[in-house]
Amino acid sequence: MSTATADAATIDADWVLCTRCRAMVYGRRFERNLKVCPDCGHHHRLPARERAEQLLDPGTLEEIGSPVVTRDVLGFVDTVPYPERLERARRATGLSEGVLVAAGEIGGRPLVTAVMDFGFLGGSLGAAAGELIAGAADTALGRRVPLLIVAASGGARMQEGPISLMQMAKTSQALARLDEAGVLTIALITDPTFGGVAASFATQCDVVIAEPAARLGFAGRRVIEQTIGRELPAAFQTAEFLLERGFLDAVTPRHALRAELRGLLAAARPGVPSAPASPPGTLVRDPDLLDPIEPWQAVQQARDLERPTTLDYIGRAFRDFAELRGDRVGGDCPSIVGGVATLGGAPVMVIGHQRGHTAAELAARNYGMPSPSGYRKAARLMRTAAKLGLPVVTFVDTPGAHPGVEAEERGQAQAISQSIRLMADLPVPVVTVIIGEGGSGGALALAVADEVLIGERGVYSVISPEGCASILWNDAARAPSAAAALRVDARSLLRLKVVDAVIREPDGGSQADPQEAARRVAASLAASLARLAAAGPEELVRARGERYRAFGSELEGHHQWNEQ
Structure with missing residues (x-):
């Protein structure tokens, strides 16, 4: 039986509907293709743990536990209280927060990875998520191994107000410490990555690569169109659009990501030719x-x-x-x-x-x-x-x-x-x-x-x-x-x-x-x-x-x- 993703619907026990081209894909084929539509190439979203398992060498994933607890510092209520939203996100994703931190290897080369899960409140950046990103950076620094951040976020977490805003500075400082120590940092941009995440750690890494058609930007398309009063180009803010303009290093299909990362990780171990x-x-x-x-x-x-x-x-x-x-x-x-x-x-x-x-x-x-x-x-x-x-x-x-x-x-x-x-x-x-x-x-x-x-x-x-x-x-x-x-x-x-x-x-x-x-x-x-x-x-x-x-x-x- 195939597993539904956040943007692909399971039609029955064996078939999945691609939300982009509306094609029905046999579930096992969909899984074998790493949840990329074989007809239109749409890269469907992945839960954080599944993403980590795809990228890391089999048997090397080691989740790094954290005592971080999300708090309702504002007593925020929209249609439901914030604590209730958090509990729903935890049940839906199996995560205590929207970032999975793990150690592992790619091609036999060690690294620490922080994988954001869009299914957890839209991957929003709250205090606990920021602390997990900063903690992953600290672990990479302590182990002197590269840090890989997989970004997926709608932006700052509104339910935490100014505390969320401060996470942009916290995570930026964490990456600056890795710069000072000469530790390689890589960001993988997945769809979508916006707001405070895009304007901080996701674009501060030494190397920034993206999956095809992944959207990256500070303001969302709807906000920009409302502000300027006109329609934007279809490719606006996509990975391909940004690659042409010098903001990305590469756009890499999901099936080629491990090979791309393996080559980049070679830079983490200098030697004499x-x-x-x-x-x-x-x-x-x-x-x-x-x-x-x-x-x-x-x-x-x-x-x-x-x-x-x-x-x-x-x-x-x-x-x-x-x-x-x-x-x-x-x-x-x-x-x-x-x-x-x-x-x-x-x-x-x-x-x-x-x-x-x-x-x-x-x-x-x-x-x-x-x-x-x-x-x-x-x-x-x-x-x-x-x-x-x-x-x-x-x-x-x-x-x-x-x-x-x-x-x-x-x-x-x-x-x-x-x-x-x-x-x-x-x-x-x-x-x-x-x-x-x-x-x-x-x-x-x-x-x-x-x-x-x-x-x-x-x-x-x-x-x-x-x-x-x-x-x-x-x-x-x-x-x-x-x-x-x-x-x-x-x-x-x-x-x-x-x-x-x-x-x-x-x-x-x-x-x-x-x-x-x-x-x-x-x-x-x-x-x-x-x-x-x-x-x-x-x-x-x-x-x-x-x-x-x-x-x-x-x-x-x-x-x-x-x-x-």
Whole structure:
């Protein structure tokens, strides 16, 4: 016999009615499909205990008891007294309050989870619910394991008035303690999540993912429509709507949630990557050991659309990649991709420019030219890496930052400058690989690193050769001369110490053998990160500062300014 959910009705002993498409679904099929309608994909609500059992490894769920008792501090009565409402909710859900706190494992990785139950007074946030969320955070802190919050709520609990309001601050403080301690936090948004829950702990986690079509917002749709006097778009406040606008990391179907969470939990255990074998001499630090490449030819090769992109390298050199999206202020730029992955068995935060290979991909990725939201997304991921103690790997492959009107209106210069400043002070190892074209500040915004590597046919420059030729000679046709004058090729960059090493590419370039190119990049990255692993945060920041201060310090007239 199938079990009815809060928004699916049991027709008889064997059939369930989907409340979205009105299709009748065989009960056992409905259960096997994790209570997702096989016809329309609607994700029906789950009771808290059933949700926890779906997510956690079998046999690992350990409910964490709590002496929290809900009190009627206001003596509130609407159509029935508040204590009577509470008793009805307890009988309906089998919970003493609207949050189930449990410890367990996902993919063998331990965590603490706080699962809200919408069936308990609409998942409303009262004093006891807030205390359970804060207590789950304290338990995660004590055990030094990640915290997963499954949010489902209509908002604050009106029957507790201002005491309910205070739970927003209490739970926010609890998450702040986890931030200070470097403990990973993940929120899973389910339908619906509104009001005080959405405006506090549900959107404060390091990673925020959502089920398809889950609604998330502060004010409800009806309230907004009444306020503004017009009808809202059908997709307004849905997970897909918010993902496009940079407020979520991912929208993940229920059947894929465990795999998604397993990949994210890998970030909770930092380590040192093991380096795969690579041909001798793969990483070259002496420019005299490199064959010269004519600079303009290097530019053309760097721009070859067949060269592996950031996502190609992530797919071949890393494992368990979980892409994270959004700048959390209103945008998600497809020209920069990033997320948690493992390299040589150890977790890293990997971020890079993404171009594409075909005309359609290039257009969709804006030719690898990021907008401000791209740099702000990268900065958000780097701050998360710093919190968790994860090394940062960046891939550079861009003609430059997007030069459009909208980019300027949204603060392109500020976004780039903030990324550069942030990278200068990151307390974790940072390694950059220039895999194609490194253009101007748009490239540097992802390249302020402890070690900067470049592919043998990569280029790096303050301006494109065409731009330089147009400005200085008023003749774009003189781009080859400009390329030579700018010393854009890898060999020249190594001699100038702008890059620290060159990664030899397979015969014919990385595009000729992407798998081998990825193996060489993985080996080079792992070796660099292993060298940097011994340095503490202060040493890393100091050495990084010295690296960039040295450029120009040998010029005549340089002084020790602190002695003046």
